[in-house]
Amino acid sequence: MSRRIIYDHNGDGIDRRGFLECMAWVGTGVLYTMASGVVSSETIHGASSRNRGTGQFTFAQISDSHIGFKHDPNNDVTATLREAVARINAMPERPDFVIHTGDITHLSAPSEFDTATQVLTGVKTSRVFYVPGEHDVLTDDGQDYLDRYGKGTAGRGWYSFDHKGVHFIGLVNVLNLKPGGLGLLGNDQLEWLEKDVSGLSASTPIVVFAHMPLWSIYPQWGWGTDDAAQALSYLKRFGSVTVLNGHIHQTMQKVEGHVTFHTAMSTAFPQPQPGTAPGPGPLKVPAEKLRSLLGLADVAFVPNKGSLAIIDSTLAGA
Amino acid sequence: MNRMTIFIMVGSLVLWAAAVAAGSGTGKAPKAAEQVKIGNFSFNPATLTVKVGATVTWINEDDVPHTVVSTTKKFSSRVLDTDDKYAQAFANPGTYEYYCSVHPHMKGKVIVQ
Secondary structure, eight states: OOOEEEOOTTTTOOOHHHHHHHHHOOSOOEEEEEETTOOEEEOGGGGGGSOOOTTOEEEEEEOOOOBTOOBTTBSOHHHHHHHHHHHHHTSSSOOSEEEEOSOOBSSOOHHHHHHHHHHHTTSSSSOEEEOOOGGGSSSGGGHHHHHHHOTTOBTTTBEEEEETTEEEEEOOOBSSOOTTOOBBOOHHHHHHHHHHHHTSOTTSOEEEEOSSOSSOSBGGGTBSBTTHHHHHHTTTTOSOEEEEEOSSSSOEEEEETTEEEEEOOOSSOOOOOTTSSSSOSOOOOOHHHHGGGOEEEEEEEOTTTOEEEEEEEESOOO | OOHHHHHHHHHHHHHHHHHHHHTTTSOSOOOOOEEEEEETTEEESSEEEEOTTOEEEEEEOSSSOBOOEETTSSOBOOOBOTTOEEEEEOOSOEEEEEEOSSSTTOEEEEEEO
């Protein structure tokens, strides 16, 4: 697949056709190009056609690797994670880093974390950043996850960092979940976030990543975060905010003012589109169709344009 | 003591042991098999009414892990992987609400009468 979708919500508006294509295009990987305000999306194979200038960079997003899952439609999720890594390594432009938006493991087992770490060591990039999914914190309130990936983070694993003029924020919305609720950030994290961005100029491009969607996609299936609106209120004054999530195992995008929301595919198994099945959970698809529903994302940043380009690509095809 | 007497005594002992086993030593009536199935990210039935002393067994039929956690922290299962079971006895009457701590939109209740 070599289709390319560009989002230009800060310039002359959203590329509506591309937006709709993306919505319909379940199961691709995403390459994020930060282009100073514009989020665009294209297949990994189309990435080489982009022009690069000073300060431009790319990073990749993988999500929901569910190492340890052994059911239909994928009884070898380690293999498909390896394929995703190979896709990243084959990109024409090496990503500055990779983010994993959670559900690294299926059952939070030490051996599952070990396998994931071993596979992701193979990514040709400087660093892999993580945020936990609910499957990574099933035991001990997520202590094993924090011991492995939470070094140097604030509170229970949240953190931020700056990269080439872009402010990145990794949030944790899978701990202390309340009965009947959705994802939750919690007051401690919200206070931290407010302070974290308080000193930044409004022109600083912001990228937020967390496991569960920070927009209400389908609350009946738990696809949302209870206190996301509070978090987003702290980001209102910024000219370019990109929110990257996983959890729903399919691509979905929404643009609201200066905020672009995007969810990535899983590398393990697809889930049904909202409301199209009795519940969420692994979508049983024929083996020959599986890889067209798994994938990753590549993001590119281009300075002075003010946005990111997000490219979803699947594990299927050449 | 003749053979018939011994036979009757042994037979009675067996019946008594069987009765004790069925009542789990409590001396109460045998428990009914009360079960809640976890499937499609929901508890089925979502509301289960049982008698005092009943033991409820949850079984996870989903391909993702779930938990059974009392909203008032009266009981909590370990993480239940596919086909795992969790049993909880209810000795006192009342309404016991619970949820899945992994997927908190999943809620259920046990009414003990």
